[in-house]
């Protein structure tokens with residue numbers, strides 16, 4: 001497969017690159033180094049620009065009003081959008097819009113009216129509530145939050161942890177056990193409005209990622225009607241898995257974008273900085289670090305585009321998505337680490353974006369399925385069997 | 389880490405501010421009655437961390453206020469958490485924050 005961008009793709013890449021350099025970077029230079037949001041007026045102004053570029057809502061499927069851009073091109077653009085300080089978790093500060101949670105596309109017509117369309121219009125935000133204090137990498141076994149039948153609906157009791165954005169969302173997708181005897185076949189997915197009695201956001205969970213923080217949730221006799229079941233009862237796990245697989249491609253792309261930005265900084269610095277009478281770029285130790293950066297970036301880029309290409313062709317891409325997520329998050333972290341080393345003391349400061357990328361990139365090896373889980377998925381494919 | 393800041397108030401004076409660390413973190417300012425009027429943070433762009441931020445508070449407010457600080461590298465999320473906690477506890481943001489609240493502040497219902 002040849003992943004050299006076509007002329008049309010290159011034009012879009014150039015447009016997004018220019019947008020990042022001319023619109024995002026100057027605004028970002030004035031923000032706190034841990035900021036995750038633009039001033040609302042700047043945000044609104046830039047949204048008008050991305051709309052004029054024809055790229056607003058880029059991840060929204062075409063049949064729901066998004067631009068008709070295939071997933072390979074979107075991946076190439078996602079790599080560009082991440083190339084700034086907040087780029088890993090807030091690419092271009094959300095000015096290209098978003099599709100919300102992939103699961104909500106599973107909604108029935110009534111739910112689409114109440115949740116999907118308002119989300120696509122940017123009127124509602126959602127959270128994804130899967131992980132619990134009992135564990136996140138094996139949710140099928142770990143989920144203890146239960147939902148029991150009551151009055152044409154369900155009463156949810158339990159807690160969730162590490163849930164991003166739940167304090168600001170208008171609704172969330174919550175996974176609960178509806179049949180204790182069935183393991184992964186006993187989990188149902190519910191849509192919970194933020195003002196449902198019994199739903200509580202208890203605290204902020206402070207992590208390395210201090211900008212877009214996570215929260216801890218509690219459900220205390222939280223009753224939701226049957227209309228809030230997303231998909232089918234006891235089939236929630238399939239919904240969760242599908243989302244996690246799809247998410248891995250843009251997730252990997254953002255890691256690659258940040259790695260490229262860190263690598264470019266390291267190259268510039270190595271060409272400029274002199275020690276012991278010569279530029280760092282002339283030292284083999286530094287050259288090899290830059291070469292290793294290049295290898296990590298190229299490897300992750302190829303695997304991620306390969307996963308995207310399989311998805312584009314409608315082929316199964318679960319293993320490819322796992323490989324993409326693994327190579328991009330682990331390789332990306334190594335690139336940032338080496339780039340910091342090349343920068344010496346400056347690399348550790350908040351004057352440069354490297355320290356933020358270092359902290360946030362570390363989370364990427366755990367979020368959206370940790371590295372070990374990706375390896376398990378790949379091992380299953382290699383061994384031709386379910387390793388469970 | 390305790391959810392709420394509950395250290396006693398220190399008088400906002402030049403002497404006390406000079407003793408503050410140059411580290412990053414969050415702070416609260418109270419009026420003479422001990423009512424919290426402002427929650428702020430010393431972020432990555434502050435010149436001398438908490439010391440320079442509290443010095444700016446003193447310069448702007450003058451005498452008659454108290455402060456307390458928490459050194460915290462996660463100042464961004466801690467700052468928003470303190471604002472949400474204050475709103476959950478009292479029903480409103482501190483007077484000075486209410487004048488220019490963060491764009492999209494979340495909701496907490498702490499235990």
Ligand SMILES: Cc1cc2nc3c(=O)[nH]c(=O)nc-3n(C[C@H](O)[C@H](O)[C@H](O)COP(=O)(O)OP(=O)(O)OC[C@H]3O[C@@H](n4cnc5c(N)ncnc54)[C@H](O)[C@@H]3O)c2cc1C
Pocket residue numbers: 128129130131132133134135136137138161162163164165207209213214363366367368369370371372373
């Ligand atoms: C900042 C942040 C934001 C998050 N946002 C969300 C969110 O919005 N929604 C949500 O639902 N979750 C969210 N998460 C949770 C995240 O998905 C989980 O942390 C992750 O799935 C791992 O779960 P765990 O922390 O419970 O680790 P555990 O499941 O307890 O695993 C611990 C470690 O053991 C490893 N491990 C597990 N099983 C095996 C095995 N068989 N062999 C070898 N190693 C193994 C894991 O890979 C992991 O490294 C977020 C996490 C963070 C840090």
